[in-house]
Amino acid sequence: MEFPEALAIYIHIPFCRWRCSYCDFNIYAGMQRWFAPYIEALGKEIRRFGEQAGQPLARTIYIGGGTPSLLPLPLLARLFEALHTAFRIPPSIEITMEANPSGLSVAYLEEVRRLGVNRISFGVQSAHHEELHLMRRDHTFEDACAHIAMARAAGFTNLNVDLIYGLPGQTLARWQETLEAVLALRPEHLSAYALMVEERTALQRWIREGRVPMPDPDLAAEMYEEARERLAEAGYRHYEISNWARPGYESRHNMVYWRYEPYIGFGAGAHSFIDGRRWVNALHPKDYIRRIEQGESPIAEEETLHPRTQMAEMVILGLRLVEEGIEDARFRARFGQGILEVYGSVVRELEELGLVRWDGARLRLTGRGSMLGNQVFWRFL
Ligand code: SF4
Incomplete structure (x- = not known):
């Protein structure tokens, strides 16, 4: 395979404290003792690729999940060592890390920044306690405000806030309050996604059992329209269906996906797309670690696209x-x-x-x- 001169890099950290009620991502709870072996395997996969591809240039790096901010600093440092061995990483590139606004400190965030991360994406989701409770998030809105202040104190000047609208029982007025509360935090970037009720999630079960009302798609459309108007008024560019940014703060990593350019993914369940070929790694972290430890390929499925x-x-x-x-x-x-x-x-x-x-x-x-x-x-x- 021909490797491109420069690549966007995605790293999947498939661990969360527990599973949010709407989440069907490839994540696992209660696996703390697997963090170190996982990072070890991830480092091996990254280094192997770097050797094979001749130490390509990194365009962007995105550490997503799951909850990468659950990782202790020494493990994050190991991950960055592997990345610097395998890739040429210019100091100016965007390096994003996803974080849940829970349990972090200024010292932790300063160290994350020292490792090279220059953009944090916080999963805030809502400014309302009952909505966060319904989503089974592991933080309050006050935690989110405190963490954004900590990230600023640690020197971050590029922050994203993720929001979800169209929740069961959510009113337009409630969504407007969330938008206002989040705008007051002055993030450089905002992502707002309509809630999808996915198969085999707690939320789907609660709806089926009649414990929670079905979300109203017409109301969700009104909420989207409200976000478009309010965020434009507040000076954000609506550059992607679900994403808004202050000029110059568009997500460079996600632009690679939307422009259909090549990227390489590392870790359990990570996807890659290079030269018309797409592949995905083994989903479960234990299977992924075993494959890497035995010197096997972590790839579970691959296809060449017509x-x-x-x-x-x-x-x-x-x-x-x-x-x-x-x-x-x-x-x-x-x-x-x-x-x-x-x-x-x-x-x-x-x-x-x-x-x-x-x-x-x-x-x-x-x-x-x-x-x-x-x-x-x-x-x-
Ligand atoms: S924090 Fe994110 S990845 Fe983890 S369970 Fe919740 S929605 Fe899923």
């Missing part, structure tokens, strides 16, 4: 960038055909429905299209 699938994915991901959209020149450079040559009739139909705009060089979602994204996306499949 060019037609790649075209559809590039358009769908590109359309998520509501301002930038998908540039015809980039599409053509990759596939040797323009967007209209491949999707002319679909684009015309979506234009008539008022869901997309084609300006001769780019395809973008309209405001209505960004609310009805899924109705647009499936037409390219």
